[in-house]
Amino acid sequence: MNKPRKICIGFLVLSLVLLCGCGGNSGEPPAGTAPETEPADAPQEAPSSEEPSSEEEAGPIYIAFEGTDLEGNPVSQDIFSQSRLTMVNVWATYCNPCLNEMPGLGELAAEYDAEEFQLIGIVSDVREGADQTLVESLVQETGANYTHLLANDSIGQALLSGVSAVPTTFFFDQEGAYLGGVVGSAEKSDWEELIHELLEES
DSSP: OOHHHHHHHHHHHHHTTOOOOEEEEEEOOOOOBOSTTSOOOOOOOSSOSSOOTTTTTSOOOBOOOEEEBTTSOEEEGGGGGGSSEEEEEEEOTTOHHHHHHHHHHHHHHHHSOTTTEEEEEEEEEEETTSOOHHHHHHHHHHTOOSEEEEEOHHHIIIIITTEEEESEEEEEETTOBEEEEEESOOOHHHHHHHHHHHHHHO
């Protein structure tokens, strides 16, 4: 019963130590489908002194998408079932805060057992079918050796429609339920603390 409140507090604490991002500074949960007749909203994790009044009444949000990774392999929302916790980091090739945090994200991805935690990157400014040479080069340079997806209409509708700044990061559980999000970049140690908290709560 208190799980959503605890997760919200954790994100709120992290949001206070965030570094800058590129673009605006407000974000919304990804588009998704909630259980019938229940509100399709979830706590927004930008700094705020108030908690949403519908926080405990709202049902979980699930998303559906299809895309391909940089090697051309198909990826869908089924990827969430491969790990207890999935961190989806939306970044852009022009975003210095994104690129600055990616070495730490690469280390995080390598340090956890894949059944416990996985990290997925979504390149918001390069679409499927476009030249991905720059993306591949940046991934290699930053050591961000985890799955990266290029933007397409499906990913745009499911995950990018509420993104107004990069980096924006979303978390999902093994069932694919949205747990919350953070706008802006953070230090590796801050992400570790949040990941640990979310794994303990799951």
